[in-house]
Amino acid sequence: MTAEEGDRHADSHRGGGATGLYTAIALARRGHQVTVIDRDRGPDGGRWWDRKGVMQFHHPHFFRQQVADALLAEMPQVWHGLLAAGAEPAVLPGQPGVPAGLHCRRLTFERVLRSAAVAEPGVRLRTGRVALDGLIYAGDAACTTNPAAGRGVTTSLRQAQQLIGLLGEHGRDFTSCSLAFDHWCADNIKPWFDDHVYWDTDLIRRWSGQDVDLARPLRSDLIVAAVQADPELITVVGPYQAMLTPPGTLGAVQARARDIYATGWRPPIPPAPAEPNWPAWSPRRPARMNTTPMPCPAGRTPRHRQPWRTPSPLAA
Ligand SMILES: Cc1cc2nc3c(=O)[nH]c(=O)nc-3n(C[C@H](O)[C@H](O)[C@H](O)COP(=O)(O)OP(=O)(O)OC[C@H]3O[C@@H](n4cnc5c(N)ncnc54)[C@H](O)[C@@H]3O)c2cc1C
Numbered sequence: 302m303t304a305e306e307g308d309r310h311a312d313s314h315r316g317g318g319a320t321g322l323y324t325a326i327a328l329a330r331r332g333h334q335v336t337v338i339d340r341d342r343g344p345d346g347g348r349w350w351d352r353k354g355v356m357q358f359h360h361p362h363f364f365r366q367q368v369a370d371a372l373l374a375e376m377p378q379v380w381h382g383l384l385a386a387g388a389e390p391a392v393l394p395g396q397p398g399v400p401a402g403l404h405c406r407r408l409t410f411e412r413v414l415r416s417a418a419v420a421e422p423g424v425r426l427r428t429g430r431v432a433l434d435g436l437i438y439a440g441d442a443a444c445t446t447n448p449a450a451g452r453g454v455t456t457s458l459r460q461a462q463q464l465i466g467l468l469g470e471h472g473r474d475f476t477s478c479s480l481a482f483d484h485w486c487a488d489n490i491k492p493w494f495d496d497h498v499y500w501d502t503d504l505i506r507r508w509s510g511q512d513v514d515l516a517r518p519l520r521s522d523l524i525v526a527a528v529q530a531d532p533e534l535i536t537v538v539g540p541y542q543a544m545l546t547p548p549g550t551l552g553a554v555q556a557r558a559r560d561i562y563a564t565g566w567r568p569p570i571p572p573a574p575a576e577p578n579w580p581a582w583s584p585r586r587p588a589r590m591n592t593t594p595m596p597c598p599a600g601r602t603p604r605h606r607q608p609w610r611t612p613s614p615l616a617a
Pocket residue numbers: 315316317318319320321338339340341353354355356357361362363364365429430431432439440441442448449451452453454455457616
């Protein structure tokens with residue numbers, strides 16, 4: 302993100318993903334003239350959108366409640382547009398009525414958000430590749446987490462919200478704004494990055510066949526799994542899983558989880574999908590969220606007819 306010379310309220314964003322579009326709409330509503338520059342051209346008129354650089358674009362996603370809250374706070378029409386497009390609100394397991402976020406394909410999420418940006422006075426979308434001085438990195442450009450945990454858009458929109466507030470506070474002083482943003486990210490976003498670094502490193506070790514290492518602090522995924530042995534751990538683990546409390550809060554149950562693993566207990570290995578269950582995972586099931594079939598350019602095979610493209614059960 303940078304500011305164009307000569308115009309007090311002219312901002313330019315590189316990147317029209319979730320972070321760029323959300324920030325652009327919110328800043329435009331605060332009186333800024335915003336140009337979003339993305340190398341992707343956007344949907345080509347019809348419903349098809351072969352998005353460059355977002356490999357998971359046609360996969361089902363889970364967007365956490367923080368994402369829903371961020372949309373409702375700044376642009377409720379995007380939330381309602383997502384529901385109208387077939388996105389399904391999620392509730393916490395075993396707690397009907399407690400909102401947990403939203404299920405929909407990434408394509409649906411970005412299409413609705415992009416439509417809102419196109420319709421927003423004060424936002425212009427341009428195609429191109431740019432290198433700009435004075436950039437403030439936000440979203441995945443600042444912190445990328447393991448997609449299997451479905452945390453990326455939450456950390457991205459939390460950053461967007463913070464950055465919008467800081468831009469209002471610091472005005473054209475981009476140096477102090479970016480330093481303040483950096484400090485905030487170090488306190489609020491980096492712990493999630495570190496959590497994945499520790500967790501993923503140990504997971505790779507265990508996937509290589511090694512056992513839980515009780516000589517070192519247990520990684521977050523092991524503490525989460527220990528809820529299966531002691532359901533009372535959920536009082537600490539649940540808020541962490543919902544990203545309402547930071548990873549460090551798991552320290553309160555580290556000792557209890559270690560006691561569980563010290564008995565020899567290990568998380569049960571989930572059963573592999575049996576072939577007869579595969580249709581339940583097929584792209585046709587989540588396709589009910591996008592009920593209108595997408596026309597496909599001539600010569601291309603529509604993705605819902607590509608049997609090898611199976612959406613991740615983690616994101617479903
Ligand atoms: C397989 C997978 C599954 C995921 N599932 C989930 C999920 O279920 N829930 C969740 O919350 N998160 C999920 N994530 C994470 C999520 O995709 C990211 O956190 C999110 O996309 C970050 O948004 P962003 O706008 O910061 O970046 P992006 O979405 O990557 O957008 C960046 C934009 O910048 C543009 N761009 C880049 N360089 C240039 C340039 N030089 N010039 C012009 N334009 C440029 C790109 O074209 C792109 O449009 C998943 C990620 C992966 C990989």
